[in-house]
Amino acid sequence: MSSTDDGAGGEYDHCCKVGRVADDHSLSPGVGGGVNEYLAARWRGDDDYPETSLAELVEWFDRRVMGTVYRANDRLATDSRLAAEYDTLRSDDEVDRSLLVDDLAEDGIDGDALRGDFVSVATMYRHLTDCLGVSKPDADGRSDSDWEADKIAYAVETARENIADALQSWENKGTVPFATDASIGVRVTLECPVCHRQVSVERARERGHVCETHMTEGAGPPDRY
Ligand SMILES: [Zn+2]
Ligand SMILES: [Zn+2]
Structure with a gap:
């Protein structure tokens, strides 16, 4: 069903x-x-x-x-x-x-x-x-x-x-057999523009930053070059 x-x-x-x-x-x-x-x-x-x-x-x-x-x-x-x-x-x-x-x-x-x-x-x-x-x-x-x-x-x-x-x-x-039996994972990922470390959006909210090295109040805005 x-x-x-x-x-x-x-x-x-x-x-x-x-x-x-x-x-x-x-x-x-x-x-x-x-x-x-x-x-x-x-x-x-x-x-x-x-x-x-x-x-x-x-x-x-x-x-x-x-x-x-x-x-x-x-x-x-x-x-x-x-x-x-x-x-x-x-x-x-x-x-x-x-x-x-x-x-x-x-x-x-x-x-x-x-x-x-x-x-x-x-x-x-x-x-x-x-x-x-x-x-x-x-x-x-x-x-x-x-x-x-x-x-x-x-x-x-x-x-x-x-x-x-x-x-x-x-x-x-018939393009993809049994496609509906697959479980679907939808994940929202945020990435630091400097070091490209990734983190889930939930985790970023939880810990209060996207990247500890480049994107905290103390570190200032990330340098994008
Ligand atoms: Zn209703
Ligand atoms: Zn970073």
């Missing part, structure tokens, strides 16, 4: 995949209000919630789906178990994953279907902005805003979806 993330469109009775999955599982945030209000409030940082990145919202959503399915099938749903098994279900390690899928099957849970209900960052973004019409408050000096990380995650996810479409077509035409 396909775990293609449809995003908007193609889901006639629902706004998009997020709406369908939330409905299918009668998802509730566990606090007052509905899932949509909860997602919007956390994303914007309203109602005393700390402003939350799309990646974290996706994780919350997917795990909430897992927990609901687990409890419906009398499978223990502790936070630590959900976290570990969520990582396994999403991982590219076929062996680990199929072990877990077998284990889930013993509890009457279709692990592949569960995985197919997981949503992507791009889909969550479209759900919030297009379906719900939510927008982030403008840059208003909030220091905890992580829109930059959201923007990069969205770009990477969109690239991955577009590449997957191209692979599907190549597979259909």
Whole structure:
């Protein structure tokens, strides 16, 4: 079965995949209000919630789906178990994953279907902005805003979806057999213009520089000759 993330469109009775999955599982945030209000409030940082990145919202959503399915099938749903098994279900390690899928099957849970209900960052973004019409408050000096990380995650996810479409077509035409069975790695790499050392964009953000030798406040701007 396909775990293609449809995003908007193609889901006639629902706004998009997020709406369908939330409905299918009668998802509730566990606090007052509905899932949509909860997602919007956390994303914007309203109602005393700390402003939350799309990646974290996706994780919350997917795990909430897992927990609901687990409890419906009398499978223990502790936070630590959900976290570990969520990582396994999403991982590219076929062996680990199929072990877990077998284990889930013993509890009457279709692990592949569960995985197919997981949503992507791009889909969550479209759900919030297009379906719900939510927008982030403008840059208003909030220091905890992580829109930059959201923007990069969205770009990477969109690239991955577009590449997957191209692979599907190549597979259909026989240009590249079994192309859709490949896992797609999209990595954003930054390079120092002086020494050409490379670093992932996430790592650069984490450590606060692209190149320690040529591109820190102390080192000054890189010489480009
Ligand atoms: Zn939607
Ligand atoms: Zn350098």
